[in-house]
Amino acid sequence: MAQSSTLAFRIYQNLWASLDLVFPPSCGGCGRPGARWCHDCQSDVRTVELPLCERCGQSLNLPGECENCRTSPPYFTAVRSWAVFEGPVRKAIHRLKYKRDISLGVILAQPLIAYLRELDWVVEGIIPVPLGVARLRERGYNQAILLARPLAMGSGKPYFPKGLIRARETRSQVGLSFTQRRDNVTGAFQARSKWVTDRCVLVVDDVSTSNATLDACAKALLNGGARKVYGLTLARAGRQHVQNGQA
Known part of the structure; x- marks a missing residue:
């Protein structure tokens, strides 16, 4: 299964590379022509650094669980994000979601593939x-699918695009x-057992801010029979992004 998924991912990458020869790309982070994600933008990415809350993934001064997760445990087992929601990552996500730049999905999924391997979670479906x-x-498409599908192919994990539906x-x-946010998504999802x-x-989602969406998904999945639920997003936003209307 893993070997065939990896082969499918290589074919998927080659398909986009072939299209780039016909339609020259521009960088999702800065708009510079020549590549869908340039070296300068990659260098400007600020990844989410340890220590983090073991459950919700927010930054802490010391390892362990944050007060919120201790007093009101979430339904998910753990949530992690690759990068801080700023700079080229924020611009790329905006292009992916609102500018129909769907080619960015396979590029932005690549750091998630590497990060998932580092996390060493037992994952039996994405x-x-x-x-x-x-x-x-x-919108015409779901940006979470554009990240989750290549992530599943590149990591060799089963992909269940219909595992959750909007109720x-x-x-x-x-x-x-x-x-x-929590009230908005309460009861919004239903799992396919x-x-x-x-x-x-x-x-998988593009951005996590309060983790309300991921927790609502986790509750639905546990009710549907899942043993554990993890969450992974490309970027992590904070309260400052909410106050600025950016997330």
């Missing part, structure tokens, strides 16, 4: 956070307070 019908119709439409989380029963699964 599931993207689903979009609501209205937003999917408006109801929700507002965009952008600009909402942490409390509003045939894909998740007795499995440890990984939920």
